[in-house]
Amino acid sequence: MAAWENNVRKVVPYTPGEQPKESGIIKLNTNENPYPPSPAVKAAYDAFDNAEMRLYPAPDASELVDAIAETYGVNSSQVFVGVGSDDVISMAFMTFFGSEKPVLFPDITYSFYDVWAEVYGIPYVQVPLKKGFRIDPGDYVRPNGGIIFPNPNAPTGVLESTDMIETVIAENPDSVVIIDEAYIDFAGKGKSVLPLLSKYENLLVVQTFSKSRSMAGMRIGFAIGSEKLIKYMNDVKFSVNSYTMNRVTIKCGAAAVRDTEYFESTVAKIVKTRENAKKELAARGFTFPDSQSNFIFASPTKLPAGKVFEELKKRKIYVRYWDKPVIRDHLRITIGTDDEMNALFKALDEIFKEA
Ligand SMILES: *Cc1c(COP(=O)(O)O)cnc(C)c1O
Numbered sequence: 001m002a003a004w005e006n007n008v009r010k011v012v013p014y015t016p017g018e019q020p021k022e023s024g025i026i027k028l029n030t031n032e033n034p035y036p037p038s039p040a041v042k043a044a045y046d047a048f049d050n051a052e053m054r055l056y057p058a059p060d061a062s063e064l065v066d067a068i069a070e071t072y073g074v075n076s077s078q079v080f081v082g083v084g085s086d087d088v089i090s091m092a093f094m095t096f097f098g099s100e101k102p103v104l105f106p107d108i109t110y111s112f113y114d115v116w117a118e119v120y121g122i123p124y125v126q127v128p129l130k131k132g133f134r135i136d137p138g139d140y141v142r143p144n145g146g147i148i149f150p151n152p153n154a155p156t157g158v159l160e161s162t163d164m165i166e167t168v169i170a171e172n173p174d175s176v177v178i179i180d181e182a183y184i185d186f187a188g189k190g191k192s193v194l195p196l197l198s199k200y201e202n203l204l205v206v207q208t209f210s211k212s213r214s215m216a217g218m219r220i221g222f223a224i225g226s227e228k229l230i231k232y233m234n235d236v237k238f239s240v241n242s243y244t245m246n247r248v249t250i251k252c253g254a255a256a257v258r259d260t261e262y263f264e265s266t267v268a269k270i271v272k273t274r275e276n277a278k279k280e281l282a283a284r285g286f287t288f289p290d291s292q293s294n295f296i297f298a299s300p301t302k303l304p305a306g307k308v309f310e311e312l313k314k315r316k317i318y319v320r321y322w323d324k325p326v327i328r329d330h331l332r333i334t335i336g337t338d339d340e341m342n343a344l345f346k347a348l349d350e351i352f353k354e355a
Pocket of ligand 1: 031083084085086087110150154180182207210216219220
């Protein structure tokens with residue numbers, strides 16, 4: 001090792017799901033939305049004047065921030081936007097998790113949290129989930145430097161109640177509690193913890209346009225919290241990179257969030273396909289916790305999960321598989337269109353018949 005390498009910040013990076021270059025793939029591995037974004041996004045994109053590219057974007061991305069604030073009924077000063085919720089959560093780690101005490105999150109959860117903690121040198125403890133992949137609020141009543149978990153959790157799809165989450169927040173007035181609601185739109189109306197914002201200054205709710213709004217490729221995420229929290233996040237953001245959101249993204253994002261009707265109709269389609277997929281997978285011997293997201297974390301009982309993963313891949317159907325303790329018996333299957341799901345069921349029948 002060269003001497004200068006001693007001064008390198010060494011990290012084990014997060015591994016995103018595969019984005020195959022090949023065509024004809026049925027892609028059920030990264031929780032993307034199978035439907036295109038709202039037609040209003042296409043209109044905003046087409047109307048974009050590329051002469052504008054020579055100018056820096058608005059550093060506060062106000063057009064997008066205001067559209068989100070209006071849609072969610074909060075003040076613009078309570079909204080922070082970033083390059084996907086990965087950027088938003090990363091900024092939140094940098095901003096809020098400066099304690100010597102460990103940040104707490106579940107041991108089965110979004111596998112980016114420990115990577116951010118490592119890269120920023122934040123101490124952390126991963127708390128084992130209880131039976132059925134449930135979070136026990138009692139596990140979060142101990143000295144900590146912050147708390148984060150997704151609801152519904154990833155990759156399990158399990159939704160926790162607002163009451164349970166309120167218990168965690170109420171027990172932790174000395175920490176910032178971040179609820180990562182990447183999949184909340186698939187859980188039905190009224191499941192978000194956004195209403196708790198009126199009671200708790202230390203709650204940050206993070207959402208994304210990548211899943212329910214079909215815009216993973218545009219990279220838009222946002223956080224809603226108290227004015228104080230958002231101010232602290234912006235101070236850090238403006239100390240790293242002022243212009244995170246580009247002009248095209250700001251326009252397209254604002255158009256997307258204003259089209260509630262389209263959003264609700266595509267989410268409803270995915271939920272319907274998911275409910276049917278639960279029946280179809282159960283009929284093929286899969287077991288899974290009840291999913292309230294746009295994926296199902298399913299364990300095949302007839303063959304090892306790793307084998308099913310490989311066999312599906314041979315048939316050009318990609319799902320996500322982690323060869324890791326506790327979860328190596330499961331596949332995370334994203335909900336696609338009805339046609340894509342039918343192709344999956346057919347492939348599974350073939351795989352199980354040959355076995
Ligand atoms: C997909 C996902 C994100 C990040 O999505 P972005 O594309 O960066 O907005 C964050 N948290 C969880 C739990 C996710 O599944």
